[in-house]
Amino acid sequence: MRLQVFLVLLAATCAAGTPAKSREKRNKLLLVSFDGFRWDYDQDVDTPHLDQMALDGVKAKYITPPMLTMTAPSHFTTITGRWVEDHEVVHNLMFNTTTNLKVPYKQTLSRSEWWDNGILPLWITAQDQGLKTASFFFPGGAATYRGQKVNRVRLEEAGHPDANYTEWCQNIDTVMSWFSEEDFDLVTLYYGEPDNVGHAKGPETEDRKNIIQQIDRTIGYLRGAIKRHNLDDSLDVVITSDHGMTTVKKRPLVDEIILNKYLNLFELVSFEILDYGGFGVLTPRPGKEQEVFDALSNAPNLTVYKKHEIPESFHLGRSERLPPIVVVADLGFNLNSRFVVYINKGDHGFHNGEMDMKTIFRAFGPSFKKNFVSEPFDSIHIYPLLCKLLRIEPAPHNGSLEVTEAMLWSGGESQGARFSVVLLLPLLLSTAL
Template sequence: MLPQKIPSRIAMSCYWKVLGILLLFLQSALSLQPRVLLVSFDGFRWDYIYKVSTPNFHYAMENGVHVKQVTNVFITKTYPNHYTLVTGLYAESHGIVANEMYDPVLNETFSLTKMNTYNPKFWEEASPIWITNQRKGHKSGAAMWPGTDVKIHGVLPTHYMPYNETVPFEDRVAKLIEWFTSEEPINFGLLYWEQPDEMGHFLGPDNPLMGPVISDIDNKLGYLISKLKAAKLWGVINVIITSDHGMSELSSERVIELDQYVDRDLYKVIDHSPAVAILPKEGKLDEVYEALANAHPNMTVYKKEQIPDRWHYKHNSKIQPILAVADNGWEIVHNKSDIFLVGNHGYDNIIPEMHPIFVAVGPAFRKNATKEAMNATDLYPLLCHLLRIDPLPNNGSFNSVKDILAEVPGAFGADTCSTVIGVFLGSLLVLVFTAVFVKHFVLAQANSMHILHTEVAQPLLQDH
């Protein structure tokens, strides 16, 4: 009897080893962490892709989802909107209300033009997504994204590049590829490029010379795609290409001069055109307001409490007592000796010229699909879903954007679910094969032992 048990033990040992390997493989598949790269081309207006040939943007659109209209937050400037994208909050809620700010509580200033932006107290009314991601045990990497070189709530991204606009786009891409492919890879990357915003200010968005600038951005997107492909990341990570705002064309004939209406000694300008934050000298609020309220037909002036609710731009101490807002295409200056921009942004966020681009491509997204509209605040809950982290309270809506995903959103995301289902079916097939193998192996061994037993016994029978 003992020899008949040996094949069964061997077979069962093989069975449990195979099962153990399959279970480890399934566990590995379940633990796959989706990866996301968020890209911002500053000032890339939604319709730039139609002004000149942009084959790389259209390649991404054909392989992903294009949202035609993204309504960003007021004011439509760089820092407020970049912080909205990574917090899902309106400017009044996350606290980065302008590129130039004065905090009367701190009695301190924040200035993009002076690069005086590193005081964490200005940023800590919110927690950006890289902090939440890292507190869940994941790793983030940021290449120049606004705010990522600030120690917010005592936390920096796992990897980051201190802001330096002279660092080439290619070097920024190289760093992100390195972080995504390292032994301890990041699952979330952020990439920022200053153009075409700078040239849009200098040339104006309608200038034919903007054509080569837009083409250069398209080439840079093509470079990014080629490097992701070379690193075998394209088609594996989810890439979102967007911007903070658009750009409007200005004219020297559309200028509003504050000096014509109010004494400059009565107030201080904190943030500049076209949404001018005005801090009156003590006791001069009403005088300044009355002087400006009906000064020009293309300028609307609000006391803080009068600011329209739809802008979500009044409930914060850094929003100044008076806000003067120019109509689209108009500029507000002290007088015509001030620097004049040919293109600008910061206008009402319902104006089409203020709206940015949005393209999403990757395993989680539908292919060759379009969506009519979304809000910039909706990106944050979408990112949290893709990264499988719980969002903090925000002003966005995941339900508003879940239709751009490849499948009905589940616990793991479409790409991970597909992987798990595939592994499960494959495991099931191997287990069936193993069971059949064990059955036939045991039967074969049993028959072999029976024949051997008969051959050994036969001579003894013949001796009788």
């Protein structure tokens, strides 16, 4: 009889340890992005909190952003799990090739017509399945999708300072209160550094090292805030970025790219975005596409593509929004249209295969293993992982959970559930015997 009772108790305990999906406890999820955090930025700086976080969670050697290493396209790939050619956020600037409209990045953040192209971001998919979501400065969070807005949005206005440590900590306090006091399930939190310092000062400078140390202190503050709000056992945290950064090659060391040297832009081109880092687009005037392509093929330190001939690995060629001619500069060479206007000392927008464009992935929380190092992977695969953590059905996407699920305890169950059977076995055995 005792053995029968033991077997019944053991079966019940095992069921509690690996419950059916409908009975599973859903953890909360915080997704944090530090814009422009290159994969190796923590290797020449003392970062005790990032180091401890890697021991307490998981770390990828690096991740590869989509082939359009800019803030808006890359963030939207992370939050949708779709390639740029599918979600159609093909630049930081909102533009219209017919009217020559160009909307600055910060203003683009609130323009739903730029973001709402039929692909649903994680916030909306989660809300449709009963979850409560929020976006704090995260690109795309302020838009409306199929008439639906994110439950709560904080929008970063133009001119907002990005490097105020006190405000960084206040933002964390706000987000923690959303989780602990208002029962939000998903919050995405964005910081504009170290991107700004990387642009203004360059990636190989003391200024960049200082901002990485500030980010490290912020991670320490975050972990303390999680404890203060009693969220250690219920909050998973994923920290990533959108792209890396490289030093811009400038005169007098090199000749900078000025495209008007190689073709008459006024006569041959009706629309252009060229003075914007290492990625440029052009719409030739009718009948001039081949002439534009041939002229740019003779320009140094860049590669020019006809859109329909872009390599499949770029995942850009099927875009309807992207103009017919795409120009990608060699690493470190910024594109200039008619004269040199670029003052940045660091930049991105270059080929995503370049190591300087790679970025970070870190995660910790009850769903994640400890001291686990992942091989590199593409950022497209973050989305299905986020859906797994939230225990929701993902929208159609281009990623694969198989790439990341080794980071999780038994494919997603929490560490507490994993060990519940082991801890109870001695008690059950003594009862049975």
